[in-house]
Amino acid sequence: MYIEQIKKLVVLQDIDNKLIAYREKIESIPKELNALKEELEEVEKKKAEIQERFDFLNDQKMKMQTEIEENNNKIKKVKNKLMLISNQKEYQAMMRELDNFERLNRTKEEELTTVLEDISIHKKDLDELESKEDELKSKIEVLEKENITALDEVKAEIARLEKEREESCALIPPPILARYKFIRDRLSQPVVVAVSNGVCTGCYISVPPQTYVELQKGEQILNCPNCQRLIYWEEHYSK
Ligand SMILES: [Zn+2]
Structure with a gap:
């Protein structure tokens, strides 16, 4: 009788552990997705700012290059004229003009x-942000797909396990179930443990000889006096 109850409790414990893992999975994917989306938003914002600055610098570059070219043309013209001038004053005025250009x-x-x-620095930043952006986008895509399929599977599995x-x-008799639930809410896993060579496999401390003798009689479910977990003698039960 006692060992039948222990077996049922172990089954229950397995079910509860699976349920916890599945519920964590259901919550963890959307959380991870949100974090990735927030990170992506930040990267995109930063990229837009740098892109704006990058475009402005490129405009500047074009303007400067045009101005330099125009000046070079002027210099060329002045130099051509210089060769034709014989008047000394006019020549000096033109040399000054040339100097200025x-x-x-x-x-x-x-x-x-x-x-x-400045442009090359911004370009490097942009490239880095872009690869970060691509990386985040593909991570999100994979996770979103996983979320849809995993969610359906996990929900079906949870429904099955709950049943x-x-x-x-x-x-399981209600008083034993209540003890199980009481311990489960307070202690880390597992709740139902074997006593092996006189040692509780939940807390790894020897149970008192009196408890050990009681346990070996196999009449009722006992608690480990140290950790309070539900204990059974390992020789009574092999999974
Ligand atoms: Zn213990």
């Missing part, structure tokens, strides 16, 4: 170098 272009080229460096649990509970 050349100085202006040197400054613009320095500015352009800075902008180009099985009900049937098992009906076979």
Whole structure:
């Protein structure tokens, strides 16, 4: 009688453990999905900011390159004219003009170098964010698919286990079931444990000799005096 009850309790314990694992799974996927979506949103926001700056820098670069080219054309024209001028004053005025254009272009080229460096830094950031974005998107896609199939499977499994649990509970006397539930709510797994060579396999402490003798009689379900788990003698029961 006692060992039949223990067997039923062990079955119940297995069912409860499975139920806990399945319920955790049901909750864990949406949680993980939410975290990934939030991360993706952050990455996209940051990417948009950098993209804006990147586009602005590219506009700057085009403008500068056009200006430098225009200046170069002017320099070329002035140089051509220079060869045709014999008047000294006019010649000097043109040399000054030439100097100005050349100085202006040197400054613009320095500015352009800075902008180009800035562009390459932003490009690198953009590439990094893009690969992060791709990575997150594919993770989300996989998880979303998994969520749909897993959810259906897990829900069906939970429904089946709950029915099985009900049937098992009906076979266990209510006071024993109450003890099981009481311990289950307070202790880590497992709740129903064997005593092996006089040692409780739940807390790994020897049960007192008196309890051990009682246990071996196999008349009733006992608690481990140390951890309170429901105990049985291992020689009475092999799974
Ligand atoms: Zn114990």
